[in-house]
Amino acid sequence: MKVLVCVKRVPAPGAKINIAADGQAVDTAYLAFTTSPHEECAVEAAVQLVEQHGGESTVLTLGPAEADEQLRYAASIGVNKAVLLPIDVADWDPQRTAAAITGAIRDLESAGGAFDLILFGNESADSGNFQVGVRVSHALDRPMVNGIKGIELQGDSVRAKRESEAGIEVYSVPTPCVLGVKEGINLPRYPTLKGRLASKKVEVGQVVPQGEAGGQQMVMLLQAAEQVSQTIMLGTGPEAAPAVVDLLEELGLLK
């Protein structure tokens, strides 16, 4: 089978995210970059599917030239091919991103055949627009379900699982299809030293991205209001237990 996984280069922040002086981006001076946690799992899922069923996996990203790092990271854990849609900013708005990725997939498919499965992360860690994968699937007229934490290949369809408050929903989606993967579907592997070194030799293909600006445009980033709370100390060690239970009573939790 042929699997495509789409990822986004995002910073890996600490406990506080600082904004650059111009308000347009996160201050990444001393941050590493990664792919969003959901996407790390999507990459792992792609590798596992190809390991189980044969075929070939491809990773694709729309991002700056530096996103080469994320493509090679995917390659270092076993993705076979990599495609960069280079742009000269960190990202595009979701409509434009979806258009560019749709165009690139069409190009890739017309050259090398259709992808049986296209994986996205449920949402990106930074902008969290929750829509690029959906837009791409619609443009390609392929079914898509988001929030997927289980994928089983069953002939011409995929049995995809999703958690809801009610339980585990199962979708039986005919291929070719698109799935939005959620963290928890697997524990992504780390690259091996050899994988890391081999990934340096992977040829990264390029597709010139094309898309019109959409109707959602960022003005600037803002720091969220810090939740300031005057912490009430209930005590130290096991001696604090009665005070804790008093609190539970007060909150009506002790029934």
Place this chain on the structure above:
Amino acid sequence: MSEVPAKAKVVVIGAGIVGNCLVGHLAQMGWTDMVLIDKGPLPNPGGSTGHASNFIFPTDHNKEMAFLTVDSQNQYIAHGLNNTCGGIEVAREPQRLEEFKRRMTSAKAWGIDASLVTPAEIKEMVPFINEEILLGGYYTPSVSVVDSLATGTKMRESAVAAGVLQVFANTEVFDIETEDVPGGLPRVSAVLTDKGRIEADHVVIACGVWSPRIAAMAGANIPLTPAVHQMADVGPIDVLVESNKELAYPIIRDMDTFCYERQSAGSMEVGSYAHRAILMRPDDIPSNEASALTPTELPLTYDDFDPQMEQAIELMEMLGDAEIKYAINGLLSLTPDANPVLGETVEVRNLWSAAAVWIKEGPGIAQLVAEWMTYGYPHMCDPHGSDIARFYPHEKTEWHINARCNEHFNKTYGIVHPREQWGSQRGMRRSPFYLREEALGATFFDARGWERPQWYSSNEKLMAKFADACQPRTHEWDARWWNPVTNAEHLQMRESVGMVDLTAFNEFDFEGPKAMEFLQWVCVNNVDVAVGRSVYTPLLTEHGGFRGDLTIQRLGQHHYRVITGAFDGGRDNYWFNKCLEQFNAQQGLGSCTFTDRSQAYCTIGVWGPNAAATMAKITTDHTTAAYDVSQDGFPYGAVREVIINGVPCTMFRISYVGENGWEIYTRMEHGLQLWDAIWAAGQEFEIIPVGIGVYAVTGRIEKGYRLMGAELESEYSPVEAGLARPKVKSADFIGKASYLKAREETPAAVMCTLSMDSQRCADGYDRFPTGGNEPILTLSGDRIVDAKGRVSRVTTAGAGPSVGKYLLLAYLPPEHAVEGTKLQVMYMNETYPVTVERASATPLFDPTDARMKS
């Protein structure tokens, strides 16, 4: 959350290995009312201690660092937090095997068990290593991994338990306040934190990579830079998992790729010093909050690390299939000379630096700084190489720090020659004679920024004349940073006359109504000499060890000039300043003043049998009348104001090379005029320029002259150094009580001059020890350790062209300090027979000093 106390005796900033151990040691030394703060959480506040690989390879060629490393390892052992696993440094290149022989020699000196191992023996200990690419190894069974966090925690908690320490984590320092002290430097007064202000008598900066930033709050300078050391944790690896131990295999240092592999339970930590130096600014280190891991665990820049990965896989193929679980650009502190930065800052009183310290030496250095704070100077060992006062102004700039750190970072595992010269930041300080010296083919060595001619190619023509003494050295190591022309310069000077550029000297002027009383108090020897006379004197610590060693000229009733060397100017400057503040506080401001005039004067040494004849031609008084430069008219030790070819000069009849002659001082701007005048006058005597190779080594060692920092250290007394005068002056002076006591006792060691009976190595050619702590051994090959635990080792080595022997200086216990005693010296892991020539300060060459005084 809790408020800090309003007052404390000492506030220690930084709860890494150093700050934690420091409060523990201070508590043991009786300190109370201490506060320890850190901006991060405990037990791991996010500094370099938290991500250290924590292993200790004890062998070091540097005595101070070797001592502190072994001492620290013993402290970790005492805490039960030392996990011994052994360690093998492996060689891929032939020159590394030579370095291993040198390491064997240092190990012997410091009493460290070590052995050379073959590739097969390495394979036996480390079955997963590719021994085929190795030439051999250096195995140290005592190599260990320590728990620095737990050790620090224990030390900190011991002080808390003793009721003498309060600890505040997550406490940010906003400012360090100082107060003005009349007639002195500002003194630290308080630490302002986000949890309140603490008035403090002492403040210690143990902030690792942040130290410069914290010091700057008080107006002080701690010259270091945060730098990246890359490491990655890779695993799991079956053979390691199956060992079921944290450390089942020796740590491997792949010396020629500047890489290490250290087991950490089921995985392997791979670290590198091979990548480009990646330096940062303290202000650019992210906050704890903004860091993905901790502020000193930055994201690995893979492109820098990839070549090391390939080399690591070459050495241990299994690493290739291991997963990279954790990989960082870890921050550590680098200093311009790779030594720690310790002691009271030179800008602010009672503000201490305990920075640029590695895990391997942390507890020892903490104890050293605690002793320094408690006793005024450390007792355990001389902190000479780590003293923060060593730096000159240009050495504390970011320019210098970055240039030197860029240069030495890759030498962390490099092979560094004892005489190795810096390539960067050269030409920072040049004497007025520089152009002439350059024209004479000088090879310049760096002396704290000064460009000093080590030898002159213009003298190569003399090598034929002194052919026997100018034989090349067979082994490249012995010949490195050395030239046989030095011996020709030596002999020509002894035969006729030579001139030496001594501009790197420091000149300190002391003036005022009580200048004499001040210097009496600081110096061992009596400075109350006639105007125009001079004094050579040690300066002591309260403990009676050497704090300094210098000469003093009495230029007027209330005017003294201290002359001290380039390598100790900063430390001496600091010490005089500190003592003077104390003196003036008691005696009244203005009792004595101190002016550093080093930048005002240049100096030429003119020495040799024809020195007097040369100078007689051009030396006059103010009336152009010839000046009497004869021994009778201008005796040894006299200081005179003269005119040399129109240039006002101070002539000082003295010698460090054992010849008749002078140190001649003039103002910088007259320098070239003076040089040219002496040069012209000396032509009829075939005057030559003489390099520091003669001044500092061959000339000096023939005369057995001791050098501060080599023979003279705080661990030794003037009695042991052979520098005790027959009488002790009546005036009180620093260290007098200890000095008097030492004079009563049999010295535990005596400074001796030894000669090599044979320099022939096993390969059939002569070797030339460099004077890098080569151990002196008994005939049965045992180390010699004196009653105070100090090892006998070579402090200076060099040719004695005039005595026809290769000479060594070393302290020996009294039973061996007997002229004629046969011993051995180890050099490059081979032993050579030596004979004790002198067991006192009596020179081997011209024992009665007739040449200097006739």
Place this chain on the structure above:
Amino acid sequence: MSVLVVIEHDRGALSAASLEALAAARSIDAEVHALTLGIAADGLAAEVGAHGAAVVHQVHHDVLSDFGPEAWGECVAQAVRALAPSAVLACGTERGNEVMAQAAARLDLPFVANCNEITVGEVWNIVRVRWGGSLLEQCTLDATTKLVSVTHHQFEAAEAPATGAAQSLSLELTSSLARTVVSDRVERAAGVTLATAPLVVGGGRGVGSAEAFAPLEELAGLLGGVVGCSRAVTNNGWRNHTDQVGQTGTRIAPDLYMACGISGAIQHWVGAMASKKILAINLDTEANMVTKADYAVIGDLHKVIPAITAEIQRRKSA
């Protein structure tokens, strides 16, 4: 022109989040309509009306037998065409955002997810969530019909009686939309879930092992709560990802969150910050979680938790 709110339900059970969307809609426009999908949702008209919907448009079709992102998205898209609302709102839940994205794709309109503040106008000025809430973004939305979701737990549901007149909305839906309708469902055992529990006992790296969660389970069971965990715990394999509280796990909003041995990394915090009260139990007084909590106990969770359990049992038996 009105604002249309997409009502989220699970087989007829109303999602409380939709009431938040209704509240948000009322702050935008006086006229609020609602859209319910499937016969099972017909019964919701009264409650939706009580929260401010003047009209409840009800769509019936076989393909709406259960949730299906494409079917639901197609319904919203067609409703927009049919009703021409000025804006469509949903709550930014997993389903809410997915359905809005499907609708936006079909309408070729922009969609702004997880909005905290909306200033209406020709072009809307919006403050929305980034990084799961640790950063905000100010953005503009320029579209003929504004499609947005509001951040869950950002707007407070409130009653605002309106007619809630049910109107059937007839749409053309193709059966092919069934390809992404839930085909099977494994029901969760009865009981509270992480997302809805009134009390969550969370454990972090400080718990130390999978086995060491037992006292947390016991305490949660005693109080009718559930156990949650941090990402570090999931990554160590101590607990299933289902229990993970955080940006990439579950967002919780209990009456009390007891965070035990959790340092409070941003990943975790954004999942827990909607909790009404937080009690941190930690060794470190300066842990992020402690400073951000309403209450704290400083101590070893392995000793504190059993003591709390014992105290509860003592009071219950007394």
